[in-house]
Amino acid sequence: MPDKIIQIKEMNKWFGDFQVLKNINLDVEKNKKIVVCGPSGSGKSTLIRCINRLEEHQEGSIVVDGTELTEETKNIEHIRAEVGMVFQQFNLFPHLSILDNCTLAPIWVKKMPKKDAEALALKHLEKVQIADQAYKYPGQLSGGQQQRCAIARALCMEPKIMLFDEPTSALDPEMIKEVLDAMVNLAKAGMTMIVVTHEMGFAKEVADEVIFMDEGMIVEQAETKEFFANPKSDRTKLFLSQIL
Amino acid sequence: MNKLNFLSPDKNNLYAYLYSGISLFFLSILIVFLNSFFSLDLTSFLPGTISYFLPLIIGFIGLHLIRIEYSGIKFLDITNKNINTNKFNALLSLLIIFAVIKSLPPLLSWFIIDANFAGDSKDACSGSGACWAYIKTWFNRFMYGMYPNAEQWRINLSFIALAFLGGVGFFATEKFKKYLTLYYVVIYPIIAFLFIFFFISGGPIFFDFSYGIIAAVISIIIGFFIPSKFKMYYFLIIPITIYILLKYIFFYEELIELGKIQAFEWVETGAWGGLSLTFIVSFFCLIFCFPVGLFLSLGRRSDLPIIKYISIGFIEFWRGVPLITVLFMSSVMFPMFLPEDMFIDKLVRVIIAISLFEAAYVAEVIRGGLQALPRGQYDAAKSLGMGYWKMHIFVILPQALKLVIPGIANTFLALVKDTPLIFVVGLLEIVGMLNLAKTNPEWLGFAMEGYVFASIVFFIICYAMSKYSYNLEQKYKTER
Numbered sequence: 001m002p003d004k005i006i007q008i009k010e011m012n013k014w015f016g017d018f019q020v021l022k023n024i025n026l027d028v029e030k031n032k033k034i035v036v037c038g039p040s041g042s043g044k045s046t047l048i049r050c051i052n053r054l055e056e057h058q059e060g061s062i063v064v065d066g067t068e069l070t071e072e073t074k075n076i077e078h079i080r081a082e083v084g085m086v087f088q089q090f091n092l093f094p095h096l097s098i099l100d101n102c103t104l105a106p107i108w109v110k111k112m113p114k115k116d117a118e119a120l121a122l123k124h125l126e127k128v129q130i131a132d133q134a135y136k137y138p139g140q141l142s143g144g145q146q147q148r149c150a151i152a153r154a155l156c157m158e159p160k161i162m163l164f165d166e167p168t169s170a171l172d173p174e175m176i177k178e179v180l181d182a183m184v185n186l187a188k189a190g191m192t193m194i195v196v197t198h199e200m201g202f203a204k205e206v207a208d209e210v211i212f213m214d215e216g217m218i219v220e221q222a223e224t225k226e227f228f229a230n231p232k233s234d235r236t237k238l239f240l241s242q243i244l
Numbered sequence: 245m246n247k248l249n250f251l252s253p254d255k256n257n258l259y260a261y262l263y264s265g266i267s268l269f270f271l272s273i274l275i276v277f278l279n280s281f282f283s284l285d286l287t288s289f290l291p292g293t294i295s296y297f298l299p300l301i302i303g304f305i306g307l308h309l310i311r312i313e314y315s316g317i318k319f320l321d322i323t324n325k326n327i328n329t330n331k332f333n334a335l336l337s338l339l340i341i342f343a344v345i346k347s348l349p350p351l352l353s354w355f356i357i358d359a360n361f362a363g364d365s366k367d368a369c370s371g372s373g374a375c376w377a378y379i380k381t382w383f384n385r386f387m388y389g390m391y392p393n394a395e396q397w398r399i400n401l402s403f404i405a406l407a408f409l410g411g412v413g414f415f416a417t418e419k420f421k422k423y424l425t426l427y428y429v430v431i432y433p434i435i436a437f438l439f440i441f442f443f444i445s446g447g448p449i450f451f452d453f454s455y456g457i458i459a460a461v462i463s464i465i466i467g468f469f470i471p472s473k474f475k476m477y478y479f480l481i482i483p484i485t486i487y488i489l490l491k492y493i494f495f496y497e498e499l500i501e502l503g504k505i506q507a508f509e510w511v512e513t514g515a516w517g518g519l520s521l522t523f524i525v526s527f528f529c530l531i532f533c534f535p536v537g538l539f540l541s542l543g544r545r546s547d548l549p550i551i552k553y554i555s556i557g558f559i560e561f562w563r564g565v566p567l568i569t570v571l572f573m574s575s576v577m578f579p580m581f582l583p584e585d586m587f588i589d590k591l592v593r594v595i596i597a598i599s600l601f602e603a604a605y606v607a608e609v610i611r612g613g614l615q616a617l618p619r620g621q622y623d624a625a626k627s628l629g630m631g632y633w634k635m636h637i638f639v640i641l642p643q644a645l646k647l648v649i650p651g652i653a654n655t656f657l658a659l660v661k662d663t664p665l666i667f668v669v670g671l672l673e674i675v676g677m678l679n680l681a682k683t684n685p686e687w688l689g690f691a692m693e694g695y696v697f698a699s700i701v702f703f704i705i706c707y708a709m710s711k712y713s714y715n716l717e718q719k720y721k722t723e724r
Binding site: 049052054077078080081082083084085087089090091092093094095104105108109110150153154157 | 618620621624625626627628629630631638639642643646720
C-alpha cells in the first residue's frame, strides 16, 4: 500500500458566512507532485494554507504525516516544521541577510548549532544557485532571486512536503524560468510537492496529478496526461481552452 | 528689446546680470545691517514708507537679476535652487535674512554684551542684560537640588557607572551579542534601579543592594556550568531566587544586623532634585515604560480575549487621564489603599505612575508598527514552525520596532519634557528648582535667565535624543 502523507477527508471551511472549501477529499502519496489549478477565488490557496494550518478548517479532518491537525498548538508547530511553504510574495524577512533568513528557523526551531545551520543553508542556496548572494539583504535581490531564496529557506528545515502558493505569479517572464528550474530540480530530487500555479508547462513536465478547482470544490482530479488530453467536465474544458 | 531683456535675465549677458544683481542684493543687506547694528539710516532722505521698504525692493530686484537657470556657475545654481526659485521664494528669503539681522543685536546684547557674568549676589547684576551670576550662584542647586553638597559625588559616580554599564553593548563580543537585548531590556534596568535608588539614597537599606550583588556573582559562577540551552531561562530565574533565599531564609538575622550599619548618609528622596532628578526620573520612566508598552501592544493584538480586553482597558484608562491627575493620585490617593505598615517611596511611586502612563502611549505607537507589517511575514514565520514568541522576537518585533523608532522617539521626548510636572507632588527637578530660586527674596527678578537656562538644558538633552534616534534609524536601514 502506498504511503499516504496527506489525507484530507470531507473538509469544509467558511470565512464568516461564505463557504470557501466544500467537501474536499484529497490523498497525497509520498514523493508525488500535485499541481492545483483553477480560476482565482476558487479556494486553491486556502486549501494549501489549510495543510499547514495557516488557515483553520471547521469540518472534516486533515492528517499530515500521521498527525491530525487540531487545536493543539505544539502539534501544529511540529507539523509546520515538516511542511515547507513558498509564497507568492516571497515573504523573506527584510531585516535579515539571505543567509540569516535561511538559518533562523533551523537554529531556533530545530536547535541546530549555528555552524551546521550555515553549512546547510549554503548547500541549499547553492542548489538554487544564489550562494553568491548569501550576505546580501532581500531588498538588494531581484524577484526571481528572492523567490529562490524563499525556496532555499523552506528547504533548510528539511521538510517532507513542500507547498507552493503561486510562486511565479509576482515575477517577470524571465525570472519565472529560473524559479521553475529550481522547482523542477527539487521535484526530480523526489520531494513531495503541492503546487498552486497557472504555469501549465510546469504542470505537464513535473506533475503526477492535476487538480482543478472551482468555487471551493475539486471539480476534476486526474493524472497529468489524462487531464490535458481529455478533461471530463465542461468547466475544466472551458478553463483549459482559455489558459492554453 | 533691451528693456525686455532686462526683465528676464538670460545667459547671454550672464556676468552683467550677475554683478549688478549681487551688488544690489548685498546693498540691501548692508542697509539693514547698518540700521540694525549701528542705528544708521542710509535712506533717511527718502519719504518714510519708501525708506522703510527700500532694502526689500533693492534686494528683490537683485535676486531677480541673478535668477538665471543653468548658468554653469555652481554656487549660483545652488543658491537659485534653494532660496531663489521664484519671486515669492525670493521675497521670503529676503524677509528671513532681514529678520535674522534685525534680531541679532538685541539678542547679542542681552546674552553677552550687556550681561553680567561675575559676582555672587544680586548687586553684581546692574546691567540691562542677562544676569548669569544668578545661574552661577544657583548652579549647584539646579544640578543636584537639595542633595547635601558633601554627598554629591554619589550622584556623579552613579551616573558614570550607569553610563559605563550602558556602553557595554559597544564592547560586547560576538558571543554575547545575542544576550544584549535581554541585558538591556531586563537586567540593565534592574541594576540601574538598585544602583541609583540604594546608592544615591544611601543609608542602611544600601545593604539590600549587596544581596543583589552576591546573588548576581553566585549566579554568574554557576552559570558557567549550565548547558547553553537553558541559559536564557537560567539568567532570569536564578538571580532572583538566590536574592530571595539570601534575604529571607539563609542570612535573614545576620543581614538584619548587618543592615543596621550605616554605609552612607541617608538622603531622603524629597531632597533629591535639579537636573540629576530630571535624569533619574526620565531615565527610569524610559526604560520601564518601553517593555510594559511592548507587552501591552502585543496583548492588545492577542487572540486571548482576557489578555486583549485587559490590555485595551489598561491602555484606554491611562490615555484617558491627564498626567497631572495621575501624579496626584500616586502621591495622595495611592498610599491610602496600602496597608498601614507598608511604605513605598514617593519617587518610586511617581516613576511607576509616569511609566505606566507613558507605556500606554508607547503601546499604541508600537501597535502602529505591528499593523504596518504585511501578513505574509507572520505566515512565513509560522510556516517555518516558529511559535508565538519566536515569531515575535526574531521576525515581527525587529521590523515593527524599526518602523516606529520616530514615533517612540517622539513619545520619549514628550516624556522628558513632562518630567517638570512632578512638582505637583513636591519633587523639584530643574524647572522646579528654578521656580524655587526665583522666589528667593535675595534673587528676585531673574526668572527670565532661569527659564532661558532650562530651555537650553532641555534643548541639549532632547536634541541629543532625537539625533540618536535618527542614527538608530539609519543603522537598521536594510531595505532597498
